[in-house]
Amino acid sequence: MKERFLVSGGAPLSRSGKGDGAKNSVLKLMAAALLAEGTTTLHNCPEILDVPLMCDVLVGLGCEVDIEGSTVRIHTPAEVSPDADFDAVRQFRASVAVLGPLMARCHRARVALPGGDAIGSRPLDMHQTGLEKLGATTRIEHGAVVAEATALHGANIKLDFPSVGATENIVTAAVMAEGRTVLDNAAREPEIVDLCDMLNSMGARIDGAGTSTITIDGVQALRPTEHTVVGDRIVAGTWAYAAAITGGDITVTGIAPRHLHLALSKLKLAGAQVETYEHGFRVRMDGRPKAVDYQTLPFPGFPTDLQPMAIAIAAVADGVSVITENVFEARFRFVDEMQRLGADANVDGHHVVLRGVDRLSSTDVWSSDIRAGAGLVLAGLVAEGVTTVHDVHHIDRGYPNFVEQLRELGAEIRRVSDSKHAAN
Structure with missing residues (x-):
């Protein structure tokens, strides 16, 4: 209606x-919950339409999600589906934030090209280039971005533009890669800092969030956490x-x-x-x-x-x-x-x-x-x-x-x- x-x-x-709580942060934090088996709890979540949409995306990947007021609890299973090629993903731009976590957890991902606001071209080329530097192969086929890797390894990556979305996907993919990743010309937004703060509370080793150079030392596994959205x-x-x-x-x-x-x-x-x-x-x-x-x-x-x-x-x-x-x-x-x-x-x-x-x-x-x-x-x-x-x-x-x-x-x-x- x-x-x-x-x-x-x-x-x-x-x-x-x-x-x-920030729309431009909460959706990425929800996607990052895919990185750890168990229950991740997010507080101060805004009551906006995109939050239940992201819940639908996570449920489609195998999670269980509960919303109680401004609190969202995401129950991530031991194995998540790498296939995010379904309608909920196409309805909003932030859904592409599952790409990095799926690559970290599954070493492969298929994510439908996202929809969202009509404010201009927002291609995924920097997302793909970053993942390729980490050891993945990527392609666009049948309306989805497909990425695959035998293993992910640290790399030196420099973005052509300080893209928020590319920064987020590279960081979330690199947190469980082998070795050190240095990301130059990274986005400096407060929402990037919020994401990295949550990832560090999950056991990641990230330094430099909020500056143009972010360093990520990969770890073998992350744990669920409790976090308040900026x-x-x-x-x-x-x-x-x-x-x-x-x-x-x-x-x-x-x-x-x-x-x-x-x-x-x-x-x-x-x-x-x-x-x-x-x-x-x-x-x-x-x-x-x-x-x-x-x-x-x-x-x-x-x-x-x-x-x-x-x-x-x-x-x-x-x-x-x-x-x-x-x-x-x-x-x-x-x-x-x-x-x-x-x-x-x-x-x-x-x-x-x-x-x-x-x-x-x-x-x-x-x-x-x-x-x-x-x-x-x-x-x-x-x-x-x-x-x-x-x-x-x-x-x-x-x-x-x-x-x-x-x-x-x-x-x-x-x-x-x-x-x-x-x-x-």
């Missing part, structure tokens, strides 16, 4: 709340930009502000008052935001996942902003929907120039991915009238209880279905 959000503009958002910096950043765009006052706890350093710094330049604490931050905005330029880069640069929020605030800022997208080439399809809302935006290659308007105007818009959907809702919060956001299943994949959380912040938003029955 298709659902949509009705968003009424005009209300400043306020109040405080605790952030959720806070979601993208959801927290969304609330920060919601405060700024609506002239509100929002405090978020359960997140390390250093994970959002550049994103919060940009809000200061836009005129917001930003206070940071050890485990949280507060954002207040009085009046219209000022125009600010943004360019997305891998961590610690400005997150590509917050680019739609940057465009939303730039659309109503005082002055001209230039947003440059350096990570995903198709992310600017979101701009078409912003133009529907009255944004003065022009795309030129991987740049978009926005001349801020006093206020946006409501209409029907469509989500193309998780973050674009959230960005459209933020835009709707400062549009005159009621904005209808369609295809909100994308948003549900990345934001727990999105409507309820926005309502608690003071937003006028409700979820309705095509059956005409209102919900929430």
